[in-house]
Amino acid sequence: MRIAMIGSGYVGLVSGACFADFGHQVTCVDKDAALIAALERLEMPIFEPGLPELVATNVRSGRLSFTTDLSRPVADADVVFIAVGTPSRRGDGYADLTHVYAAAREIARELVGFTAIVVKSTVPVGTCDEVERIVREARPDVDAVVVSNPEFLREGAAIADFKQPDRVVVGTADDRAVETMTEVYRPLQINRTTLLVTGRRTSELIKYAANAFLAMKVSFVNEMADICELVGADVHDLANGIGLDRRIGPDFLQAGPGYGGSCFPKDMRALLKIAQDAGAHARLVEATISVNESRKRSQARKIINALGGKVHNRRIAILGLTFKPDTDDVRESPALTIIPALQDAGAVVVAHDPEGIEQARPHLTDVDFLADPYECAAGAEALVILTEWDSFRALDFRRLKSIMKSPLLVDLRNVYRGQEIARQGFRYVCVGRPDKGGEPAFDAAAE
Numbered sequence: 001m002r003i004a005m006i007g008s009g010y011v012g013l014v015s016g017a018c019f020a021d022f023g024h025q026v027t028c029v030d031k032d033a034a035l036i037a038a039l040e041r042l043e044m045p046i047f048e049p050g051l052p053e054l055v056a057t058n059v060r061s062g063r064l065s066f067t068t069d070l071s072r073p074v075a076d077a078d079v080v081f082i083a084v085g086t087p088s089r090r091g092d093g094y095a096d097l098t099h100v101y102a103a104a105r106e107i108a109r110e111l112v113g114f115t116a117i118v119v120k121s122t123v124p125v126g127t128c129d130e131v132e133r134i135v136r137e138a139r140p141d142v143d144a145v146v147v148s149n150p151e152f153l154r155e156g157a158a159i160a161d162f163k164q165p166d167r168v169v170v171g172t173a174d175d176r177a178v179e180t181m182t183e184v185y186r187p188l189q190i191n192r193t194t195l196l197v198t199g200r201r202t203s204e205l206i207k208y209a210a211n212a213f214l215a216m217k218v219s220f221v222n223e224m225a226d227i228c229e230l231v232g233a234d235v236h237d238l239a240n241g242i243g244l245d246r247r248i249g250p251d252f253l254q255a256g257p258g259y260g261g262s263c264f265p266k267d268m269r270a271l272l273k274i275a276q277d278a279g280a281h282a283r284l285v286e287a288t289i290s291v292n293e294s295r296k297r298s299q300a301r302k303i304i305n306a307l308g309g310k311v312h313n314r315r316i317a318i319l320g321l322t323f324k325p326d327t328d329d330v331r332e333s334p335a336l337t338i339i340p341a342l343q344d345a346g347a348v349v350v351a352h353d354p355e356g357i358e359q360a361r362p363h364l365t366d367v368d369f370l371a372d373p374y375e376c377a378a379g380a381e382a383l384v385i386l387t388e389w390d391s392f393r394a395l396d397f398r399r400l401k402s403i404m405k406s407p408l409l410v411d412l413r414n415v416y417r418g419q420e421i422a423r424q425g426f427r428y429v430c431v432g433r434p435d436k437g438g439e440p441a442f443d444a445a446a447e
């Protein structure tokens with residue numbers, strides 16, 4: 001099949017490269033000329049494991065190319081995907097659909113022959129109806145069908161998620177569209193992946209409902225972590241205890257500093273608006289948003305409390321700026337709330353991240369960014385893990401103790417075990433894991 005991918009950011013580039021790897025002929029289009037020029041030089045605009053190799057292989061095989069001009073790729077395409085951004089609209093939380101509708105207008109002008117226009121961006125219910133209206137109004141002559149096909153990939157594991165998805169959701173009532181989408185995703189039949197065909201509006205809502213449910217799980221386990229700390233229970237064991245129940249499942253039950261990223265926060269806000277506009281009261285969505293916001297602030301307080309409640313002019317070293325490991329994405333990362341909160345309390349903050357420093361720099365002021373964890377820790381009174389990068393999992397605590405002003409580890413991702421850290425002479429503060437059957441409590445040195 002011939003595919004035009006409009007928008008070559010995270011989702012567009014990964015999807016385009018994977019579709020090319022499935023054997024389709026793919027052109028990735030983006031209006032950002034610098035991004036396309038970089039891709040033509042095989043330079044990746046994002047950090048995603050396996051992506052450089054996947055892109056290079058498919059470019060060399062002649063199945064994947066890049067351009068800023070959508071006219072030819074759209075005219076030639078059997079399927080045109082819309083994978084442009086749908087950020088939160090400034091001020092009110094609605095999804096900003098400017099890019100989706102602009103893309104629809106540009107696509108409409110170039111259509112030739114039967115084409116499926118597939119909305120892969122995360123969009124509010126009714127957006128595909130509006131895309132269809134735009135296309136019909138611009139080109140009443142054209143034979144096109146608008147399909148919803150939300151994307152569920154996770155940054156950091158995007159290629160595996162795309163190639164081995166739990167399901168593919170296709171929203172359409174058109175038989176030709178179902179046939180086309182079945183062909184597009186045919187290689188997934190080897191793994192018997194379910195292609196779930198639903199109504200278009202249901203498909204649009206499934207994406208928000210999935211993200212909301214996962215965000216709710218994260219906020220739930222974070223609340224459980226707070227309770228664990230107060231009653232002397234262990235959130236890690238609690239998560240196992242409930243996660244082994246197949247009705248609950250083990251994923252998204254890691255307590256931490258709150259969810260962030262390019263999707264959950266904006267999609268939760270957009271879902272709330274969808275519900276409110278429809279006259280529904282989405283109280284769980286509302287509560288999850290508010291629990292997560294206060295979570296980030298409470299974790300800043302936790303760091304300050306670990307330092308005795310006063311951090312004025314005290315140096316705090318932060319490990320991890322991205323919202324999760326294996327990505328350079330810092331959008332709505334907990335670090336962007338926690339670091340300013342520490343600075344507001346007077347702390348001097350230094351930070352290190354394996355991939356996210358350049359992305360974080362414009363969002364933070366008065367932070368010294370350092371090239372490795374040890375440079376970062378030198379002279380600090382607390383070392384704080386905010387993202388569980390693998391490179392933070394085997395730190396040399398002897399070395400850290402010799403260079404830090406005081407040996408305190410605040411581990412907001414529960415990477416380490418208290419006893420292990422205490423043995424190295426460190427005070428240890430973590431999330432929801434107090435005294436564990438003789439293991440040192442989260443304040444190990446106080447024991």
Ligand code: NAD
Nearest residue numbers: 007008009010011030031032084085086099103121122151
């Ligand atoms: P992104 O910001 O990384 O990329 C969007 C790209 O679209 C940009 O490069 C931009 O220049 C381009 N663009 C905008 N208007 C255009 C136009 N008219 N023509 C051509 N290019 C245009 O965004 P993303 O993270 O890839 O997200 C895209 C969509 O997918 C969003 O709706 C998002 O919610 C959804 N989504 C994202 C993820 C994720 O993990 N990032 C996962 C699932 C779904």
